[in-house]
Amino acid sequence: MTISMQALQEAADYIMQQTPLRPRIAFTLGSGMGPLADELQNATTIPYADIPHFARSTVQGHAGQLVIGELQGHTVLAMQGRYHFYEGHDMQAITLPVRVMKLLGVEIFIVTNAAGGLNQTFSVGDLMLITDHINFTGMAGHHPLIGANLDAFGPRFPDMSTPYDLELQAMARRAAQQAGFTLQEGVYVSLSGPSFETPAEIRFLQIVGGDAVGMSTAPEVVVARHSGIRVLGISGISNVAITDTTSDRETTHEEVLEASHIMASKLVQLVKGVLAELANPAE
Numbered sequence: 163m164t165i166s167m168q169a170l171q172e173a174a175d176y177i178m179q180q181t182p183l184r185p186r187i188a189f190t191l192g193s194g195m196g197p198l199a200d201e202l203q204n205a206t207t208i209p210y211a212d213i214p215h216f217a218r219s220t221v222q223g224h225a226g227q228l229v230i231g232e233l234q235g236h237t238v239l240a241m242q243g244r245y246h247f248y249e250g251h252d253m254q255a256i257t258l259p260v261r262v263m264k265l266l267g268v269e270i271f272i273v274t275n276a277a278g279g280l281n282q283t284f285s286v287g288d289l290m291l292i293t294d295h296i297n298f299t300g301m302a303g304h305h306p307l308i309g310a311n312l313d314a315f316g317p318r319f320p321d322m323s324t325p326y327d328l329e330l331q332a333m334a335r336r337a338a339q340q341a342g343f344t345l346q347e348g349v350y351v352s353l354s355g356p357s358f359e360t361p362a363e364i365r366f367l368q369i370v371g372g373d374a375v376g377m378s379t380a381p382e383v384v385v386a387r388h389s390g391i392r393v394l395g396i397s398g399i400s401n402v403a404i405t406d407t408t409s410d411r412e413t414t415h416e417e418v419l420e421a422s423h424i425m426a427s428k429l430v431q432l433v434k435g436v437l438a439e440l441a442n443p444a445e
C-alpha cells in the first residue's frame with residue numbers, strides 16, 4: 163500500500179472536525195499503558211474504525227481509539243492501542259497515524275511499549291528510557307519509508323543519528339528522579355513477532371547491543387523523525403528474556419499485560435513530570 167497525501171489529509175480533517183483542540187504532543191500507548199489516556203480532561207474519543215484510512219486494531223489490551231484532550235496544561239492526543247506488523251498490516255498502515263499527527267500539528271511524540279528485558283540488570287516492572295533502537299524489521303526490508311517519498315514530510319534519505327531527542331531524555335531522567343523510581347536506559351530492538359524469541363535469538367540480540375525487545379515502536383519513530391517530530395521513547399519491561407532452552411519458564415501475553423498494569427502508574431508520573439517541564443522549562 164502506498165499512502166497518498168490526500169488520504170492522510172482526509173484522516174486529519176476528520177479528526178479536526180471532532181474537536182476544536184489542536185494537539186502539539188502525541189502519545190502512543192502500548193500494551194497495558196492505556197490508563198494514561200484516562201488522565202485527559204475535556205476529552206474527545208474517536209474510535210480508529212471511524213477515521214478514514216485507519217486500519218482496525220485487533221490485539222487484546224489495545225483499545226483502538228484516539229483520545230484528544232488536555233493534560234498538565236497541554237493539548238495532547240493519545241493513541242490507545244497501535245497497529246502491529248504481525249496483525250497483517252503493512253508498514254505504511256502501521257505508521258499512518260504518525261503522519262496524521264504531523265498534519266494535525268504535533269511536534270512531540272511520546273511513544274511507549276511493553277518489552278522483554280534483554281539487559282540482565284533489568285527487572286519486571288522497570289521503565290526503560292529508549293536511547294536508540296535497532297529496527298530489525300526495517301533492516302530486513304520492511305521499512306516504513308519504502309515507496310514514493312512524501313517530500314512534504316521529509317527527505318528521501320532521512321538522517322537517524324539522534325532518533326530520540328536528547329532534551330526530552332534529560333527531562334524524563336529528571337521526572338523519574340523526582341518521582342523516586344529508577345529509570346533504566348538502553349537500546350530497543352524492534353522485531354515483527356508474533357512469536358516471542360527463542361533463547362538463541364535472545365542471546366543474539368544481547369550480543370548486538372539490545373537492552374529490550376518488542377514488536378513495535380521503531381517504525382513509528384522512523385516516520386516521526388522523517389518529518390522532524392521530536393521523539394521520547396519509554397519501554398515498560400514486562401518480562402525478562404529467557405536465555406536457556408532448559409528453563410522451565412515461558413513468556414506469555416498475559417504476563418506482559420499483567421506487568422504493564424503496574425508500569426502504567428509509573429508511566430503516568432514520568433509523563434506528567436516531562437509535561438510539567440515542557441510547560442515550564444527549568445532553564
Ligand code: HPA
Nearest residue numbers: 276277278375376377418
Ligand atoms: N519479546 C518481544 N516482544 C515483547 C516481549 C518479549 O519478550 N515482551 C513484551 N513484548
